[in-house]
Amino acid sequence: MGKIITFDDWIDHFQEWRKDIGYDPSLLGDYKFETKLDELHHSEIEFGDFKGQHKWERVEQIPNQSIRDGLLNLIVYQGDTEFASVEQQKNLLDTAPTDYDRQALIRVNREEMRHGWQMCYLLMTYFGDSGKLEAQKLLERRAFKGNRLLGSFNAPVNNWLDFFTYTQFIDRDGKFQLTMLSHSSFAPLAQSVTAMLKEEFFHMFTGNTGLTRIIRAGKVPTPIIQKYFNKWLSTAYDLFGTDHSSSAHWAYVWGLKGRYDEHEAKDQADKSRLNDLARNLYLDECQKLVEALNQYIPADRPRLFVPDLKFNRSIGEVAGKTYSVKGEPLSAEEYQKHLAQVLPTPEDERLLDAIFKEKDWVLQMN
Known part of the structure; x- marks a missing residue:
């Protein structure tokens, strides 16, 4: 890839990225990628040391370089997840159980691409040469x-x-x-992600209805479903960041990133535990979702559950510690055996392949 100077250059690189990962542009039909900016929650900074000031419209208005660097980092990490998810999922296009699911996957993919596009628009528009470099690197890394x-x-x-x-x-x-x-105190970021959130809800809807349809069909053994819950939830916990994070602390002080319940929160923010608090709110929401799914499981089958926050963690105070899915401490030897029992195995995938050959493993979408 050549050097990116203009946003048109970046678009050329974006097209090359799609080609390189093997994503057929014809799948997207007449969909047009564009930037979207929604309304701000508030025109003034909502929390932190600059609370009450007008939100920053340009990077030059941000008081110091540390804040600018922190903002750049937040945008880069968000953008990286968007392109990565397309790379992770594109291989499923030819194995969709129904045409509805294939179209849902295509919609999820194109919206993730648009979200990555949006983050690169911010990088290219507001952050000069460093932003252009980061926007290029977002298209160079690969999930696979x-x-x-x-x-x-x-x-x-x-x-x-x-x-x-x-x-x-x-x-x-x-x-x-x-x-x-x-x-966020940076208005273009706040406007960007508010628009992205409206699209993100379809992605979660796709996951929840898909799991509901699988469970109601009753063909996939509940213990195998549980293994995939263990796989993804344990890594999702890591996405909230380290315990007692100084980065989260300063992002809040600078007004860059608020609490999940910022509008409803009555108490003053505990800036030393921001990631922990968000992770616990996420855990609570996931537990409610899993309980709702359990309503579709016959009484003689095992219930699904959310793995303990300490299980299979890669960051934070429990990173690398040997806890079970129930949060029980294990020896190193016990832990390795436990992982083989509670995470998906090649044998599980072979069993799923056989189940997926049957047309009724997932209910049709009404």
Whole structure:
């Protein structure tokens, strides 16, 4: 790829990225990629040291370089997840269980592409040469090479149970992240993610209805579904960042990223535990979703559950610690055996392949 100077240059690179990952542009029909800016929650900065001041419309208005660097980093990480998810999911296009599901996947993919486009628009428009460089790098990393910035977005999505679980839980993390950014003191970012949130809800709807249809069909064993929950939820917990994060602390002080419940929160923010609090709110929401899914499981079958926050973590205070899905401490040897029992295995995938050959493994979408 050549050097990016203008946004038109970036668009050329975007087209090359789609070609390189093998995404047929004809799948998108007459869909037009564009930037979308929605209304601000408030015209004034909502929290932090600059609360009450007008939200910044240009990077030059931001008081110091540390804040500008923090803002750039938030945009880069968000953009990286968008392109990565397309790379993870594109291999499922030829194995969709129904035409509805194939069209839903295409819609999810094109909206993720648009979200990445939106973040690169911000980088290209507001951040000069450093933004152009980062926008280019977003199109150079690859999920299937394992060099995307966050662990969840390097993990393989091998089948449609994978996909529905991913969109149920990983896209739900996306909702949390976008909601927190929608309060940002940088107006173009807040306007961008508010528009993105409206599209993100379809992604979560796809995951939740897909899992509901699988469970109601009753063909996929509940213990296998649980393994995919364990796979994706444990990595989703990591997406909220480290415990007692200084980055989250300063992002709040600078007004760049708020709490998930910023509008409803009555208490003053505990800036030392912002990531922990968001992760716990996410956990609560996921538990309610799983309980709703359990209503469709016959009484003689095992219930689904949300794995403990300490299970299979890669960052934070419990990173690398050997806890079970129930949060029980295990020896190193016990833990390795446990992982083989509670995460998807090649044998599980072979069993799913056989089940997927039957047309009734997932209910038709009404």
